[in-house]
Amino acid sequence: MELKEYQAGSIQEALNLVRRDLGSDALILSxxxxxxxxxxxxxxxxxxxxxxxxxxxxxxxHTDSGSNHFDPSSLNSLKSELMSLREMIFLLxxxxxxxxxFRINPEAIDLYARLIRSGIAEPYAQLFLEKGGxxxxxxxxxxxxxxxxxxxxxxxVVDVSExxxxxxxRVVAAFVGPTGVGKTTTIAKLAAELSLKQKKTIGLISxxxxxxxxxxxxxxxxxxxxxxxxxxFNNDDLQFALKQMKEKxxxxxxxxxxxxxxxxxxxxxxxxxxxxxxxxxxxLLSTVTSELEMGHVARNFGQLNFSAYxxxxxxxxxxxxxxxxxxxxxxMPISFITTGQRVPEDISKATRTxxxxxxxx
Numbered sequence: 001m002e003l004k005e006y007q008a009g010s011i012q013e014a015l016n017l018v019r020r021d022l023g024s025d026a027l028i029l030s031x032x033x034x035x036x037x038x039x040x041x042x043x044x045x046x047x048x049x050x051x052x053x054x055x056x057x058x059x060x061x062h063t064d065s066g067s068n069h070f071d072p073s074s075l076n077s078l079k080s081e082l083m084s085l086r087e088m089i090f091l092l093x094x095x096x097x098x099x100x101x102f103r104i105n106p107e108a109i110d111l112y113a114r115l116i117r118s119g120i121a122e123p124y125a126q127l128f129l130e131k132g133g134x135x136x137x138x139x140x141x142x143x144x145x146x147x148x149x150x151x152x153x154x155x156x157v158v159d160v161s162e163x164x165x166x167x168x169x170r171v172v173a174a175f176v177g178p179t180g181v182g183k184t185t186t187i188a189k190l191a192a193e194l195s196l197k198q199k200k201t202i203g204l205i206s207x208x209x210x211x212x213x214x215x216x217x218x219x220x221x222x223x224x225x226x227x228x229x230x231x232x233f234n235n236d237d238l239q240f241a242l243k244q245m246k247e248k249x250x251x252x253x254x255x256x257x258x259x260x261x262x263x264x265x266x267x268x269x270x271x272x273x274x275x276x277x278x279x280x281x282x283x284l285l286s287t288v289t290s291e292l293e294m295g296h297v298a299r300n301f302g303q304l305n306f307s308a309y310x311x312x313x314x315x316x317x318x319x320x321x322x323x324x325x326x327x328x329x330x331x332m333p334i335s336f337i338t339t340g341q342r343v344p345e346d347i348s349k350a351t352r353t354x355x356x357x358x359x360x361x
Contacts, residue, residue: 007053011102014054024086025059031106052106101135108134118359119319128153160350161308161333172251174273177284179257182312187252188221192344195225203245204229208256218254260300274304281306286313291325298330308335315340320359
C-alpha cells in the first residue's frame, strides 16, 4: 500500500486532491503545515506560499513492494486509529471554526481524529483542543506537547472516589442501574476484593425481588466467600438486615435492574434506599450504551441520589470516550471500572490516569 503526499494552499484543497486521487475512503495518516515550498500535487499554491501537506493511503488493502509501501497487516491494526477522508470532510463541513483552527495547526487534525475515534463527542473534542491551545498560532510547539495539554484538559473533568478505603466507620453501598448492566457481578467482585485482599468484614443484601433467581445468585457468591446474605423486600426487611450486620465493615446492597423509563418502580426504589443518606448509592453505566441513552439513564436514576458512577463492560467497546461525554453532562466521581466477567479480577479502582489509559489505549 503506497503512501502518497499531497500539498496545497489550504486544507480543503489538499483534501480534494486526496479524494480525486485515492477516493473518499482514503485514510489520512498525517497532516502538517509547510512554509516556503512549492506545491508538487497540482494545488494552487505559489512558490513561497504557506502550504498544507496531507499524507494518505488508499482505503482498500493492496499488496505491493517498494521502499515507500506499507505492510497490509500492520496497516490493518492502525485503521481504527485513523480517520477516513469521507469522515474528515464530513466533520470539517460541520464547523467553519474547526476548519480555521486546522488551518492554523494542521497537525491537530490527527489528535482530533483520535479523540473522535475514542468515542468523545465532536463538540467536546473540539472544546478540548481549544482549551489545550491546539488552535493558537503562538503555541505551535511539538505535536506531543499539544497532545499532553489536551490530555490534561480531559483529566480535569475526571473525578474519582474511594468509598471503601479511608472510612473507619461502616460503609453501606447500594448499586443501581438498568437491567443487564452487571450489578450482581460487580458486587461479587467487590466483595471478594474487600474480604479476601483488604480483610474487611462484608455483608450482602439483595432487594431484587423482580428477577427470578436473583437472591440465589447473590447467595452463591456469599457462600463462596463465607459472608452473610439477607433478602429485603421492603423497608422493614432492609432495616432488619442492616441491624443484623451492624458490626460489618462494609455492606453491599444489590438492587433490581429496571428500565430507566419505569418511573413507578423508580419511585419504589427511592422510598427504599433513595432517601437514606447513610447509604452510598453507585450508578452502574455500561459503556456499550449509546451516549443519548446513557444520559437518560443518569437523569432518571438521579432521583435515587447516587453519588458515584461505576462504568462497566469496557472490554466490549473501543469507544470508551462515552465516559468523558457523560462526565461533561453530569459531573460525578467515578468509583470503579469493570473490564470483564471474571470474579474478582476484572474490576479496578478508578484513577484519572487509568481512565485516560483505558480511553486511549
